[in-house]
Amino acid sequence: MDDVAWLTEREQRAWRGLQLMQMRLERELARQLAAESGLSYPDYVVLVALTDQPDGRLRLFELGDILGWEKSRLSHHVARMAKRDLVTKERCDADRRGAFVAISTHGRTEIEAAAPGHLAAVRRLFIDRLTPSQIDAVAEIAETILTEPADAPTPNGRVEAG
């Protein structure tokens, strides 16, 4: 790193800080969830996505698109969650290759028990330590970064318009 053009001091402060912040947040949230519920952080986000659906279920590829996960990871994770009866898998008659993941009764119980503590932690660790304008700044920055640049590769098989 000595002979390479590194970032300016300000840039490095932002970049390095962001990395550390994110690591810390994820670790703390994962720890909190593990301590106060039987769910991991990935379990949690899967169940949230399912409860967002009126019928509590999604095709696997839809869930993958929502979470930004690869299909393989999703398949493995859903299989593990099904083994713990947090979700069930249902076959899809319309497309017989496909399958639904549906939140189970037990899954609902678990996430309803986990959510308040998790939300409190998100507030305590992040939201409540920032000013409203900082919150908005975060949202804007994230949206800027997330808008697909024209020449970017398309990670999840999504296709550029045109």
Place this chain on the structure above:
Amino acid sequence: MDDVAWLTEREQRAWRGLQLMQMRLERELARQLAAESGLSYPDYVVLVALTDQPDGRLRLFELGDILGWEKSRLSHHVARMAKRDLVTKERCDADRRGAFVAISTHGRTEIEAAAPGHLAAVRRLFIDRLTPSQIDAVAEIAETILTEPADAPTPNGRVEAG
């Protein structure tokens, strides 16, 4: 999630956006490093920390503090890196329980080859898409979040003053 006090819309926009942004950045950077070098992202940050040292070496626990890693993870990771001859482990005479991790010649070669592409990716994906004031905002937000709150648990065995 339906019957639980969730975040306000603004808060959720920031929080969810941050999560997605970070996932996307890490994935792209990991992909870039894997494609253009033989290093993983964790390999890279370990080597950067070592090259920041004048003598290119650190005690394991010092490295752990710098990176915010648990000692077990660090021990495992350094062992794997040593197996690939990216670093070497040296015994510490001053404290014979301890050990140094030192970057090897091969490690220097690898990171010097990897750095330009990685830095270019950091710029392309993040830095160059933000205004200078957004960069500063990120730095300030990260520093706010990273300052240890008085009542927080102490993840890495660090002890609160008093």
Place this chain on the structure above:
DNA sequence: CTCATATGGTTGACGTATCCTCTAGTTGGT
């Protein structure tokens, strides 16, 4: 219809992360 190709999802192997426990060595009190 038939074949090539694309899509939805699974699986196994392998590297990685975390938890917990263990040993060696250090430090401090008596």
Place this chain on the structure above:
DNA sequence: ACCAACTAGAGGATACGTCAACCATATGAG
């Protein structure tokens, strides 16, 4: 000197993520 408490680090068990190969079904061109 001795013993208790602590620290540095290693290592096994298990869960997780990724890659590449794979199967089954769907789709479209001829």
